[in-house]
Amino acid sequence: MGDHDRMKGLNTGYNAPSADALETSMSQVASALADPSRVTMLCALMDGRAWTATELAVLADIAASTASGHLARLLNSRLVICLSQGRHRYYRLAGQHVAGLLENLMGVSMHAAVPPATRTPAHLRYARTCYDHLAGELAVEMYAFMLQQGWLESDGSALTADGKHQFAQMGVLLNPAARRKSCCACLDWSERRFHLGGEAGSAMMTFFISKAWMTRVTGYREVQVTARGRQALKRIFNLPDA
Structure with a gap:
């Protein structure tokens, strides 16, 4: 045998x-x-x-x-x-799982070629969409603030009680019956740090657009922050350069 x-x-x-x-x-x-x-x-x-x-x-x-x-x-x-x-x-x-796969693939591809800072367009590096939530430098800084302030669990897997309260205070509507993850840490391919994904990230992006704090460039992933949005983000997330 x-x-x-x-x-x-x-x-x-x-x-x-x-x-x-x-x-x-x-x-x-x-x-x-x-x-x-x-x-x-x-x-x-x-x-x-x-x-x-x-x-x-x-x-x-x-x-x-x-x-x-x-x-x-x-x-x-x-x-x-x-x-x-x-x-x-x-x-x-x-779905978001496919977007996450593509974001990670972009990160691997950029890392394999040259350092991302030399290749990523500045407007996309600052603020862009990652499927249905915000990504880029701005999103990464916002995530770091939320983590530091205790709005998120340490691994980014969920909003804390205080985080839910802060979202409600802003006016961000969360869907408790959503079938996707309520919250997750999404690795940002240009910044190599995390931004907010999941239902919470999607709800926050929807809120920013509805308040005209941000506008989306038709046909592109670029997101532009309005003057009104810069003031609001500075106040809420302590972002002096927002």
Whole structure:
């Protein structure tokens, strides 16, 4: 009996079918990311909006038929979802977990090339969207303040009682029935520090936009802080340069 046959008879506790399925799934996701046009589309969808296939084709500078093939690949890999609105079809990221994967991949890619400070555009480094929450220097400083003031648990996994009170005082509406994580520390790819993600991060971003403290640049991840917003953020988060 060969070594392979003897190994087959051992009860190692290793679930081969599940492992094989996981490995296959991982390779499919990696393969879906291994194309510049598909990566361009995914990066565009990081702004949290839904895009049409035509818009994504124009952005990636490819033919509409080619874009359809790429989007089908991303759909099969469960990296994007398709939404129907009347006669139109829109595509968006499948969720925050995909956005987190892309943010981490950006960080690894930038680190492997050159130091991020020399490559990341200043306007994106200061404030941008990470799917549906705020990222960049501003978000990192806000997170550090909230952690220091005891608004967050030490690992960023949840708001403390004081944090919930402070959010309520600001007027940030949290959804207690949200199916996603209520709060999480999201690693910022340009700053290599954490910013606020999860339902709390999304709710805070929604609040900033509703108060006109921030505006989003259509079609891009850039976020601009208004004069009114700079004053408010300075007051709430003790950010002199906000």
